[in-house]
Amino acid sequence: MASQVSMGATLQCSFGAAPSSLVVLPKNKVLAEGPPAANIMDHIPLVNIMPFGMCSAPSNPTVAAATTAALGVLTPMPCVPATASPWTPGAPTATIANMPALDNTSKCLCNWGGAVSIVMPATTKTMIP
Template identity: 80%
Template sequence: MPQQVSMGATLQCSFGAAPSTLVVLPVNRVMGEGPPAANIMDHVPLVNIMPFGMCSSPANPTVAAATAAAMGVLTPMPCVPATMSPWVTGAPTVLLGNQPSLDNVSKCMCNWGGVVTIVNPATVNTMIP
């Protein structure tokens, strides 16, 4: 059963070298077992989604430039998330701030081809029907 995601959730990008954490601003005024609960609009780079260490996506312009400079050897560069679209699909029957609640099976796409997933939702008791 899907779980509600809250501030401090552990995230992982398919092209990132390290996990990251989700930052949820308390604008919706809904708490999930203490910290603020997230909705699908909590996808803003460097506000909600922090860097994942080093990025190895060849679609990332900085990685492509470094790889070209290294004569074609894949050269990871520091991650700067480019998550411009909301999380999908969320929980459409549970609204937080007039948006679907974010659950632990949702995914967020990075413009450089990575898929951001939720490894640990930071809640253990709040289940979403």
């Protein structure tokens, strides 16, 4: 059984150097154990998904340019998330603001090739069947 994700959940990108926190604005008017509950549309870079420290994705243009300047030595650059598509798959049995609720098994893909996953959902009791 999956857990509902809410504001303050800990996220990690496969190409990021540090964890980040999910920001959920209270626009959906649904709370989960106190903070606002998330749905799959809470994927907007620098609004919902904050940077992961340094990015080491070779397909990231800033990383590619820095790596080229360093004569081919992989050179991480500051992360700016590029999550254009919603979290998948979400919870098909529960909706928040007419969209699937975000559960802790969902992933969000970055345009540079990273996969953002939920390390800690910020809820401990709210389960989604």
